[in-house]
Amino acid sequence: MKNSEQRIIDGLNEEQREVVTAQRQNILVLAGAGTGKTRVLVSRIAYLVEHCGVDSNRILAVTFTNKAAREMRERLIGLLGEYSVRRLWAYTFHTASSHILRNFAEEAGLTRNFTIIDTSDQLALVKRVMQDLNLPADICVNGIRYNSRNYLQKIMDEKSRGHRPGMEGSSILPCFYDVYALYQTRCDKSDQVDFEELILRTCELIESNPQVRHYIRLKFQEILVDEFQDTSSLQYRWLKLVSGIENLDPGKHPANVLIVGDDDQSIYGWRGAAVENMFYFQKEFSPVKLVKLVQNYRSTKAILSNANSLIKNNSKHVAEKTLITRNPDATMVKLMESYDSSDEADEIAKIIRKLIDNLKKDPSEIAVLYRTNAQSRMIEKAMVEYGVDYNIYGGARFFDREEIKNTLAYLRLIVNPEDNISFNRIVNVPSRKIGKVTLGKIEALRREFGISMFKAAEMYALKNKSRSLQNFIELIHVFSARVAESPKNMDDIVRFLESVIEDSGLGTYYREKSAMDDADSSNDRFGNIEELISDISGRDYDELSDQGFDNAGEVLEDGKEISKSRNTDDNSVPENKKMKYTIADFIQIYLSSAALMPSSELLKSEEDSAVNLMTIHCSKGLEFEVVIIAGFEKGLLPLERYSSIKTDQNAHIEEERRLAYVAITRAKELLFLSCANWHSSYDGQYPTGPSPFTYELDSCSIDTDMNFLDA
Structure with missing residues (x-):
């Protein structure tokens, strides 16, 4: 042994x-x-x-x-x-x-129940901030139009550099630091935290x-x-x-x-x-x-030979290295050249059809990679024409679907009534006929007293007879009280979630919407909510304990106590001292997990046995038996659009070369590099041709022979 x-x-x-x-x-x-x-x-x-x-x-x-x-x-x-x-x-x-x-x-200046807001919620907040600062939705500067997305991106850029609103620099965006400051103030008051x-x-x-x-x-x-x-x-x-x-x-x-x-x-x-x-x-x-x-344990010698040959042209390396493999050498890397992008898409679909029919390749082990999302349109069209099932890897997140975001917004408001974004999202979902005038008055109270939208709504409801608003407030109060309870088991949490969905009206609302959708629609809205409940109840909540800091070996030398907000680890605390987790604790962990699920971890597919279409960036960390790189051509790889921006062009080319290297090394057995000589756009056709990276590859391990596909 x-x-x-x-x-x-x-x-x-x-x-x-x-x-x-x-x-x-x-x-x-x-x-x-x-x-x-x-x-x-x-x-x-x-x-x-x-x-x-x-x-x-x-x-x-x-x-x-x-x-x-x-x-x-x-x-x-x-x-x-x-x-x-x-x-x-x-x-x-x-x-x-x-x-x-x-x-x-x-x-840290927070409560333990702080809310993590995702990109869509951040964008909604920036839009509201810009409205409050009387900034137009679209701002034109030197002939270039900027909107709330540009402001949000700039805020995230500043945070990623460790810059706060007071650390003013320069920005082409009008009133940017005013937007940033008010955005951060709103986040702080609502006990909300974004990714950066x-x-x-x-x-x-x-x-x-x-x-x-x-x-x-x-x-x-x-x-x-x-x-x-x-x-x-x-x-x-x-x-x-x-x-x-x-x-x-x-x-x-x-x-x-x-x-x-x-x-x-x-x-x-x-x-x-x-x-x-x-x-x-x-x-x-x-x-x-x-x-x-x-x-390397993944790829053939021919694939690695081309990867090594390409990347050695970069000048910046921590240390020189050459990938080696003991995998048996097989087919050479295949170079494909088509007349235009439409012909290229047809050739790709035709090759995939042969890979599946003649070589019995599993469709899920085939990937078509491209530099930009726009390239997928013609490829998708060709896939349909050749009867190839495919999935777009990188579609909408499950958590970005309307019915899921609305359900989670209810849960977020229940555990954190200071959450203005969630209040604004679901106060009228389903419709309670709370009009814009009423919401405007609530907003005015929020500004005047510096309170949350929910507290402002409570204040408004005391003096105004709005039964629907009062019902909404009472609903949140009832559930806020219930989340403080400690569940005996997961069934208690499921029953709580079902109550929220039914008592809020979301259940009836989305059952009716599902019934109204086309019969062929793959999006069963209420079914998605049921899937959400299943996901919440099926999670491993060991995370509740291991997120803590235990006391063993960690007593401060001066004997001072760290904040009482600090959680302790079950493994180190005597049985009679263990914290009793509430429904709110379980929900908060789940909400954080949902918010922190990035776009790189999207739902992969609804079809298991289907070809994968994705950008090269999305393919990072994945591997496939067969990889086809579409648009391995001038203007696309390396991408040309950045050449006019005042930046280090050599650094840009080196990163694009690394991107090509990543794409090549996703392949295990077969690699196809495809290019078109002409590219179509809204203003006509223009010549392209093979990528300059093609001439940096190992010519001894590349050919154009496709006869093996007809075996």
Whole structure:
């Protein structure tokens, strides 16, 4: 029988074992595509617990997606057991920040029931702020039109740089800092936090509060960060603060930090990712052990040969590396050239038809990748003509559907009556005939007294006979009282949710809407609400306990008590001291989870056996037996539209080359690179031709022979 260490390292290659069994120190793992980094991370955590004596409750693993965190937990259960894994912190930056802020809510200027608002709610708030500042919905500056989305993006950009409204710089957007300041004031008064605020406020909390900083420093002994090349400057600042390398208390040692990343796969510069963070880490966390993972377990030699040949043309590398594989070489990479984009779409559909019919390929293992969403239109049309089932990976989130957002808005208002966005969303859903005049008067009261919309509505209802408004207020009061109760089991929560849906009128409203929809409609509105209830009741709420900070080994040296808002961990508190979770606690965890589900984790499909269509950005982290890259041509890859913007054009080309590299390395067995010589647009056709990246590929492992498809 294998001992525990052998069980952990069994099957790992030499470089992987070097990472897993390294002494406790700062480590940079340069992990190429398909080199098994997830297995290395999981094995490293198991090794720290089993052989280095690290309590799993002292380990923080930071991933970029909830899916990756779940996968990590699932793999660890097999190595460590459920108890240890339940105590482990394996979260995204945003979720980890949410847990820290809820534990130290008072110190952060929040309540434990603060609401996390998603992009659509942020946009609604910005629109209202602009209206209140008498700014038009569309503003023209130097012939360019800007709207609320531009203001929201700029606010998020400022936050990602750690800038508050008072730290004024320059902006082409008129009255931008007035919009930003009022937006943030409204969020603070409503006890609401947006995505970037989660991270920024956590940074500010640790920087400004010595007790919290000391407490967190004691909490985490080992920190592991996945996909480090995608971190922003604010996330890097967060890591330095949480690890203790920044503002370290005298005589204290920082946590050991292991980062895993691939500078060749850094493709999110447009949203703040800074590949430079990998270079900063080597300097600021020195000494740092560097280990390169280059053994690829995914792709054929022909595919990797082209990936290596392409990416070596970039000048900025943390360290040189060349991916290798022991996979048997198979078909060469195929280059396809069509007359125009319409012909290209037909060729792609025709090839997929042959892959399915002749080579018996599973449709779900085929992906068509493209640089821009606009490219999918012709491809979809061709798919229909050739009878190929397909799914668009990257459609609307389940949580963005109208009926789901309205149901969640009721729950948000019930647990946080200060939530103005939710009040405005559902006060008239279903219709209560509360007119614009009434809502305008409530809004006026809100402004005059600086209170929430719900409190203003209560004030208005005292002096005005609006039975429908009074009924709405009473409904929220009744359910706000009920959420303070402790459920005996999940059935109690289900019954509560069903009461909210029926008593609010949402049930009847969406049953009628579902009945009115076309028979062929795939969107069963009430069915979606039922699915939501099922999801809430089926969740693993162990997160309720492991989001806390336990007392074991963490008593402050000066004996001072941290805020009473801090939750304690079930595992460390005597049975008679355990907190009784309320319905509100369960709902709050779910609401946070829903809000923190990013666009990269959208519902993948409604058809399991269907070809996947997606942008290259959406494909990051995925793999398929067959990959077809559409539009591998001039103007699309690299994308030309940014060339007129005053930016570092070489940096842009290098990121586009990394994007092409990511697309190529998604393929396991077959890779097709497709281009058109002419591209159609609203103003006619213009010549394109092969991407300049084509001439950087390995010509010895590319051909145009498609005869194998007719086998």
